Amino acid sequence: MQGKCGLFFTTYAKECQVFHTDFQKSTVALFFLVLLAAPFFLSSYQVSLLNLINIAVIGAVSLNLLTGSCGQISLGHGAFIGVGAYATGICTLNGWPFLPALLFGGATTALVGMIFGIPSLRLKGIYLAIATLAAQLILVYIFMHWTSVTGGAIGMGLDPPVILGYSFDTDLKMFYLTLFFAVSAVLIVKNILRTKSGRAFVAIRDFHLSAESVGINLFRYKLQAFGVSSFLAGIAGGLWAHYTMYINPEQFEIGLSIQYLAMIIIGGLGSVIGSVFGAVFLTLLPEALGIVANLLSGFFPDISTYFLAMRDGIFGLILVFFLIFEPDGLARRWQLAKSYFKLHPFAH
Amino acid sequence: MKRLFQIVSLFLAMSFLGGMAQAEIKIGIISDLSGATSDVGRPYADGVKDCIKYINEKGGINGQKIDMMQIDYAYNVQQALSAYNRMKSWGMVALQGWGTADTEALVRQVARDRIPNFSASYSAHLTDPEVAPYNFFIAADYSTQLRGALDYLYSTWDKDRAPRFALVYPNHPYGLAPIPAGKEYALELGFEIVGEENVGLGDMDATTQLLRLNRQKPDFVWVGGTISSTAVILKDAQRLNMDSVFITNIWGSDEQLLSLAGSAVNGHIGLQTSVIYGADVPGMEIIKELTNGRHQMTHYVRGFASMYVMAEAIRIAMDKGELNGPGIRDAARTLRDFDPMGLTPPISFYPDDHRPNMSVKLYRLSQEGMELISTETLERRADWLGK
Numbered sequence: 001m002q003g004k005c006g007l008f009f010t011t012y013a014k015e016c017q018v019f020h021t022d023f024q025k026s027t028v029a030l031f032f033l034v035l036l037a038a039p040f041f042l043s044s045y046q047v048s049l050l051n052l053i054n055i056a057v058i059g060a061v062s063l064n065l066l067t068g069s070c071g072q073i074s075l076g077h078g079a080f081i082g083v084g085a086y087a088t089g090i091c092t093l094n095g096w097p098f099l100p101a102l103l104f105g106g107a108t109t110a111l112v113g114m115i116f117g118i119p120s121l122r123l124k125g126i127y128l129a130i131a132t133l134a135a136q137l138i139l140v141y142i143f144m145h146w147t148s149v150t151g152g153a154i155g156m157g158l159d160p161p162v163i164l165g166y167s168f169d170t171d172l173k174m175f176y177l178t179l180f181f182a183v184s185a186v187l188i189v190k191n192i193l194r195t196k197s198g199r200a201f202v203a204i205r206d207f208h209l210s211a212e213s214v215g216i217n218l219f220r221y222k223l224q225a226f227g228v229s230s231f232l233a234g235i236a237g238g239l240w241a242h243y244t245m246y247i248n249p250e251q252f253e254i255g256l257s258i259q260y261l262a263m264i265i266i267g268g269l270g271s272v273i274g275s276v277f278g279a280v281f282l283t284l285l286p287e288a289l290g291i292v293a294n295l296l297s298g299f300f301p302d303i304s305t306y307f308l309a310m311r312d313g314i315f316g317l318i319l320v321f322f323l324i325f326e327p328d329g330l331a332r333r334w335q336l337a338k339s340y341f342k343l344h345p346f347a348h
Numbered sequence: 349m350k351r352l353f354q355i356v357s358l359f360l361a362m363s364f365l366g367g368m369a370q371a372e373i374k375i376g377i378i379s380d381l382s383g384a385t386s387d388v389g390r391p392y393a394d395g396v397k398d399c400i401k402y403i404n405e406k407g408g409i410n411g412q413k414i415d416m417m418q419i420d421y422a423y424n425v426q427q428a429l430s431a432y433n434r435m436k437s438w439g440m441v442a443l444q445g446w447g448t449a450d451t452e453a454l455v456r457q458v459a460r461d462r463i464p465n466f467s468a469s470y471s472a473h474l475t476d477p478e479v480a481p482y483n484f485f486i487a488a489d490y491s492t493q494l495r496g497a498l499d500y501l502y503s504t505w506d507k508d509r510a511p512r513f514a515l516v517y518p519n520h521p522y523g524l525a526p527i528p529a530g531k532e533y534a535l536e537l538g539f540e541i542v543g544e545e546n547v548g549l550g551d552m553d554a555t556t557q558l559l560r561l562n563r564q565k566p567d568f569v570w571v572g573g574t575i576s577s578t579a580v581i582l583k584d585a586q587r588l589n590m591d592s593v594f595i596t597n598i599w600g601s602d603e604q605l606l607s608l609a610g611s612a613v614n615g616h617i618g619l620q621t622s623v624i625y626g627a628d629v630p631g632m633e634i635i636k637e638l639t640n641g642r643h644q645m646t647h648y649v650r651g652f653a654s655m656y657v658m659a660e661a662i663r664i665a666m667d668k669g670e671l672n673g674p675g676i677r678d679a680a681r682t683l684r685d686f687d688p689m690g691l692t693p694p695i696s697f698y699p700d701d702h703r704p705n706m707s708v709k710l711y712r713l714s715q716e717g718m719e720l721i722s723t724e725t726l727e728r729r730a731d732w733l734g735k
Contacts, residue, residue, distance in 0.1 A: 048433035052426060144519065153521035154473055157456050169460070171433065244429060245456035248521055250449055251425050286427055290420060312382060312422065 016194050039175050047171040049287060054178035055240050056279035058185040060263040061272055062232030065189050067261070068270035069198065070225035071205030072120050076132040077233055077260045079139035082252030084109040084234025085241035086143060086150055089158050098161040098242065106234035112139070113230020120222045124208070136254055143249035155248025158241055168242075178239055185232050190272045192228060201225055205270075266322050268329025277330035289314060372415035373408070373662060373671065375400065375655075376435030377444045383423030384549075385447050387575065388599060388647045392468055393418065395651025396444050398638045403659050410666045414659070421446075425453045436461060442658060442676050444651075445469070448522045451483065458482040462673035464680065466658045468650065470598070470621075471525045475702040476734030482673070484680055486654045486688070486695055486704050487621035490522075490597065491529035491735060494570065496708035496724035497595050497619055498530065501568050502537045514543035514561050514592070516554070516581060517572035522599070523549070529735050530570060542566050549577050554584045562590050571596045579608040586612035593617060596713070602645045606715060613713040617721070620709045622649040622692045624718055629690025631656075653691040657704075660686055693723065701733055 009015040019025045039047045063077045074080075088105030092098060116135035123131050143150050150156065160169040161177060168174045192198045200221045203211035212218055241247045259282060267278025326333060377396055380389030400414045408414060417438055419431035428450035435443065443458065445451045445467030451474065458465045464482050467474075472489040474480045488496065498513075505511045513534050517523035527544075534541055542564035545557035558581070561569065569585075569592045571578050578600035585594065594616040596605065601618025623629055625644045626636075635644070635652060657680075664679035665671055685694040693707035706726040711718040 043437040045430065045434035045437040048430055052430060141519075144521075144524075153524040154471070155452055155521070157479075159456075244425070244453055245460075246453050248452055250521055251453075255424075283426075286422070286424070287430060290427070290431075293420070 018190060018194075035179070036176075039172050044171045047175050049283065051171055051174050051178050051243060053280050053283045054175070054182040055236050055243065056260075056263065056283050057182040057276050058232055058236035058239070059260050060267065060275040060279040061185050061189045062229045062236065063260045064264045064267070064270065064272065064275040065192065065201070065232075066225050066229035068264050068268075068275070069193060069205060070201035070222065072117070072222060072225060073125065073129045074132045074229075075129050075254070075257050075261070076116060076135035076139070077229075078252050078254065078256030078258075079136040080109050080113050080230045080233040081237035081240065081256065081260075082143055082247075082249070083112050083139060083230075084237025085247045085252070086156070086237075087234065088238030089156050089241045089247060090149060092158060092161075092242070093156070098163050102161075102235060102238040105238040106231040109234025109237065110227045110231035113226045113233070114223050117223050117226030117230075120226065121219045133254070136257055140249050140253055143252065150249070153248065155246060156241075158245050158247070160245060161239075161242045174243055178243070181235055181239060185235065186272060186276065188228075188232070193272070197221060197224055202270075262319055264329075266319065266329055268331030271329065271331035273334065274329045274331030277334065281330060285315065285318070372413050374438065374440045375414055375416045375442055375444060375658075376432070376438070376440035377416055377418040378428055378431050378435075378446050378450050379418055379420055380423045380446050381420040383421070385423050385574070387604065388602070388645070389423075389446055391645040391648040392446065392651035394644070395648035395653075396655045398635070398648075399652045399655035399659070402634055402638060403655075409659055409663050412666070421450060423447060423449055425449050428453055429457075432457060436463070441672060442466070442662065444655060444658065452521070455480045455483060462677070464658070464661070464673055464677045466654050468647075468654065469522075471522075472529065472732075473734050477700055477702055479734060480702070482677055484658075484697060484702055484704070486657050486692055487598065487650060488693075488705055488708050489703065490526035490572075491732070492703065492706055492726060493598060493619050493621065493708045494526045494530040494572075495533045495732075496706070496726055497570075497617070497710060498534055498537055498539065499726060500710055500722050500724045501593075501595070502539065505567075510538055510540040511568060512542045512564065512566045513539040513568050513570070514541070514545070514564060514566035515570045515572070516545045516547050516557065516561070517570070518549045518577060519546045520549055523572045526572065526597075529732070539568075547573060547577055547581055549574055551577055551580060554581045555588070558584050558588055558590065561592075562588055566592045568592060569594045571600055573597075573600050575600060575602065575604045575608065579605055579612075582609045582612040582616065595619065601711070601713060601718075602647060603643070603718075604645065606713065606717065611715055614715060616713045618711045618713045618718060620646055620711055620718075621707070622646060622653055622709070623690065624711070624720075625649065627690075627720075631689030631691040634689070635691075649691055653688045656688045656691070657683070657686065657695050660688075693725070701728070703728065703733065 007020055059081055066072050066074055084105040087108040088101045091101035091104050116132060119131040120128050144153060160167055168177050200216045203216055204218060204221060208218060263278035263282045264275055266281055268274025379393035380386050400416050403409060404413050417435050421427040421431045432454055443463050443465040445465045448469045451467040451469035454465060459482050462482060464484060466484045470485055470487050470489045472491040474483045475489055515527060517527060531541060543561045543566060545561055547554045547557055571581050571594050578596050582594060596616060596618045598619050598621060606613055624646050661676050661680035664682060665675035681697045681699050684696045687694050693705045695704045706728050708724050709720060710722045712721050
């Protein structure tokens with residue numbers, strides 16, 4: 001940084017670095033230090049929110065890889081998470097240790113995701129959305145009716161994860177486990193995007209014909225995107241299953257898929273950090289609205305009744321405002337905020 | 349700015365004052381006030397809250413007031429979990445839960461944290477303490493309700509052929525719960541099962557399903573849905589001139605159904621596990637006073653009774669000096685034919701059997717209102733526990 005009045009890259013490799021400056025590295029390190037220490041100062045409710053955020057981050061970055069970076073829209077992500085949850089749960093119920101079960105859950109989900117990804121070679125845009133919607137419906141139907149394996153409508157009770165005899169049975173312990181997987185998922189996706197595959201994904205998203213004419217095997221890379229994305233979704237599902245200790249088909253319905261789509265749209269399509277923001281935002285939003293409603297009910301009992309009824313409406317309204325005023329999502333807001341401070345007294 | 353400061357300090361002061369009040373019995377209430385089941389979730393939650401109000405006005409339980417924290421989770425599992433965690437860190441000793449989604453999701457959590465959960469998800473498997481050691485409810489489970497209805501239908505059957513029975517239910521955990529038990533018991537009694545159809549909770553039309561059913565000429569049709577799907581089914585049945593008697597389950601038969609379905613409800617049977625508003629029982633006097641005589645749905649009565657039974661368990665636990673989760677659970681398990689002021693049939697819980705009772709009330713539905721025709725009480729059969 002000495003003497004330079006900006007960032008200049010002289011090689012492609014340098015531009016591709018995740019962190020460009022020492023300042024970035026140290027702030028990220030500081031952030032993680034705070035994050036690691038935070039649970040000791042927070043209530044178990046607040047730690048439980050962090051857990052939900054961690055799991056949502058895994059689901060959101062994985063969907064963003066598929067939809068944001070590779071351009072393959074998926075309405076079946078919720079069901080893929082369900083596949084991971086059930087596969088992991090079935091393994092641990094049969095006495096598998098947690099980590100192999102989780103990996104098996106991820107692998108099963110990757111396989112299922114790739115099977116449902118096959119139509120993506122022929123179908124694009126809205127047609128693919130409908131094909132993945134079919135995946136969503138079919139998978140939930142299977143969860144509901146393959147009673148001997150999934151427990152059907154009654155669902156499946158599970159135990160907290162146990163790794164090498166150590167049980168993650170509190171929110172605090174669970175936090176470090178989910179954080180580990182969330183950070184790994186973010187790093188995996190970030191790094192995939194810097195490889196040949198990642199560039200191929202972006203090329204396919206931008207225009208499939210050009211991608212094919214520069215020698216990208218569309219089928220292979222689309223399936224790869226489905227596979228990796230579903231694998232991570234499966235991991236998220238496995239963690240969710242063992243965190244909530246109970247899964248049933250209701251949890252993985254279309255609403256969950258929509259929620260994950262909303263996360264990556266609000267966060268910013270194609271942006272890894274955006275998926276993280278989206279996951280944080282959409283996990284905290286209902287809590288925040290609920291707390292506001294509770295506070296209001298202390299003063300205006302009647303208003304809070306209407307407010308509660310309007311909560312879903314407010315939620316939808318926020319989504320619409322995002323689409324209108326910030327179509328590039330929170331990731332762009334973040335960029336703007338950063339550059340504002342970087343350039344501070346000279347805004348232009 | 350000054351104004352803002354004033355408001356903020358007011359908030360802080362109020363929360364401090366709240367925290368400094370004398371030791372209170374902390375009860376969490378998870379409600380659906382804005383989600384998919386809010387039409388019935390609201391009256392139920394009102395019942396729970398009014399019961400707390402009533403107990404506190406009487407001076408609390410053994411002199412200690414009840415402090416409640418109500419959180420709306422919009423029928424979303426994730427929000428139910430965080431609501432539960434919030435209540436847990438607030439220090440609740442017992443929980444008033446709500447529907448299938450939250451109750452099922454919390455079964456293991458309440459068992460781990462040893463917090464008794466009195467909910468309104470009457471799934472039979474929750475009555476088995478092996479599966480759900482901290483779950484309670486104050487109505488006969490869905491399976492028992494269906495069995496009770498079958499018992500009544502069979503005992504009043506006067507033709508010399510087997511009655512034909514059909515089932516219509518949504519492809520949903522709540523709708524599927526009593527189906528295996530119902531079919532098994534129907535066959536055991538001597539019914540002939542002639543058809544099964546799925547009508548979704550949000551469906552606006554059931555004509556195709558009912559046309560298929562009508563060809564089998566069922567005498568009785570079980571409808572396991574919620575109000576809107578039940579109204580759709582009854583109206584379509586009226587339009588198709590079906591002459592079967594429909595039996596609507598507990599979440600599918602209330603005052604809303606009567607107004608939604610109009611004349612299509614006439615002659616059908618609705619199941620309840622509590623009295624309806626205005627019944628001549630001691631508890632109704634209190635409810636009438638609390639609600640200023642404004643009519644409440646039956647769900648309100650069950651919410652009230654659920655809290656009332658929980659308060660009794662808390663009282664017993666306090667007498668033993670054990671105001672904590674396991675204490676309240678053990679106290680609840682000592683209840684024998686406890687009468688919640690006539691609002692529901694008497695309640696008993698046993699250490700190895702959390703079925704509150706085996707009674708279901710059958711009401712004749714008509715546009716004018718509901719009329720009690722019978723209260724069926726089944727035998728507490730061991731092989732039915734949890735099924």
